[in-house]
Amino acid sequence: MTHDANCIFCKIIAGQIPSRKAYEDEELLAFHDINPWAPVHVLIIPKAHVATLSDTGPEHAAMLGRMLALAPRLMAELGVTSGYRTVINTGPDGGQEVYHLHMHVMGGPRPWLKG
Template identity: 50%
Template sequence: MSDCIFCKIAAKEIPSSAVYEDENMLCFKDINPAAPVHLLLIPKVHFDSLAHAEAGHETLLGKMMLKVPQIAREAGLSNGFKTLINTGKGGGQEVFHLHIHIMGTPA
């Protein structure tokens, strides 16, 4: 999507403070953190929200969920972390590109 800020970040058109990247996903620091550590993990492929996920996204979503604990550990969240996926306007979603918030306080 040409007007999606997260697509532009994934395409390196907008800079970010990346902490992890592979061919499928990108994780970067939230610019308006709600916790001492607040990261956003996005798929590089665009879909608006979890409600728009399809069977073809199953492997990608599984890889993302398995990557969350590793990213959290590397960010110093060894005592635990919170994940959040806002879905739709009613769910508090502000950027309509699926993203997983990873939040916590380092040990």
């Protein structure tokens, strides 16, 4: 599994930076965002360091599918019943701030209308 010693998400995976975990297995970690845009806002990340969605290929298809399939399960477990939003920001023009692939899953009343 690849890691980047300078990546904040790799440090969270390694336990060097604390997080409020929502889910973890051998391949994925989900944790609550420290600056939430919605009442429920979790990030789902692969444990292997992949910088952006553009850096994925056919070999990542199963992992990407598992990330997407985890979203509804987590939202249900966290009490979100009226819908949620999934977002993967990619690259500078896509608004990506941390260069470790991550999917935002935001639930609750109209989470995209943060002021």
